[in-house]
Amino acid sequence: MRAAGPRAVRVKAPGKINVSLRVGPPREDGYHSVASVYLAVSLYEEITATATDDGAITVTVDGQGSLNLPMEEIPLDASNLAARAAAQLAELSEKSTGVHLNITKRVPIAGGMGGGSADAAAALLACDALWNSGFSRDELAKIAIDLGADVPFALIGGTAVGVGVGEQLTPAISKTPLHWVLVPSAFGLSTPEVYRTLDDLRLAGGEQPPEIPEIDPQILSAMRSGDAHTLADLLHNDLQAAALELAPELKDVLAAGREAGALAGIVSGSGPTVAFLAESEDHAATLDALLAAAGLTTELVHGPAHGARVVSDYIA
Template structure:
């Protein structure tokens, strides 16, 4: 009897994103510290016998996330994950994929990577491949730089393209406010602007190492110290391409956030709060300021990709 398998994968925020000069292969080496947040992408996988793959996308109930623009074909990372898994394990069955979105799209929070990770786990179970976590991690790295962390979750240091992961020690819970924009930012365009700024000496290169202040703040569970240490080399380029994000950062500062940062390549701004109650107060201030199209709250570190019951 055909069964539907569900898996969920978390959003992420970069506490540190240090970018090195572009290499000959076109990639930029990264030093990053990820934290998984309890905003989830849920992927349902239902096997079919004709070898075809189908994809549908919905928005989780009560979520302000917009699913418009999410591709429903082979260009979607969840679809690519299913294809890769099928090729790797010689699966001839197809699958109906259904994505329930809870992570902002094109927001620098790895929603597409979470879809890929959740699809790997759901399809591996639905097709009864017997894939190990290590095998899934190897496939995740082939799908995209952020997919391995979506599978891993919690807090981790990422090197290389961000896919060489080492777990990071973290104590307690951190509470975040996420201000999102309907209009996205192109990740390649942000990296191109980073290259331009670096070459024009409009931006200095950061020390290419894991930030000790961030690691100490995580181990101490100190939100104030962590907020003061947040670091993103792509923030300047993102602000150049979307100057109105300055207003979001200013509003977060006015709400006495511990710190605020553009998440990844943007345009989501992540503000760190002292507590869950403080996060709600910051969110209310950002909504009243009308500097974002949607405002969400989330906590981290969250778990990695996992199977879920009905």
């Protein structure tokens, strides 16, 4: 009879699109106040957490899906965000063990879609289940705040408004699916560099944004009703100008989407991933085919998608 192997837990967590992102000026702590509408989409990171006896936290990464992901850019040491999440939970759990985290990447790396944050959220949920820590989803979300502003949302999923630096979340109603075509880039953009570039552009242009940015309530109304045409006129990202300054080729991507008939296009978060909104699932498929024929790498997604979720719990 074969001896039982170590216990393993597999979790997936979603990437996100910032349907609206308003950014205030730099604060004294170096961060920026934001007001964001997050939409979780059906492109998931996946983590398998396997218990080990050596007490160490180790990480491996592989890629899957149609996106060409630069895997070599992902750290495999203690600085990896998933490893940091596991280490943070281990300090709080009475039953922690060593753990090996295998990350299957699907969300564009450094692409403005919160892939690293999804990894951290998945690691928190996987290790909580692996160690029978017993933390509630709300308790894990509080732990997640220290790991990054987008991590709590990856746990919760769906649609939410984020304020503060994005970590103060209020769930929003959005049940009707919205369909998107993503166009990732072969390169990433540094989020801090994008914010610095935004500050420089504002200074050069004499722009003075409000200290506390706010969300246009019409956006939430359009998402609640699933009205893609109305939403298309309301998409907004204060970071887009900075992303285009750092990566001017994104202007050609946005133009290609308009040419192909997208309702609207927007740089997601700090970029460089571009998200194109379609009026329906069929329209998204047509748009996807046209953009692919133009030589662009594409991915069809819809949202809102669920937050981090245990997929399986088994003996390896």
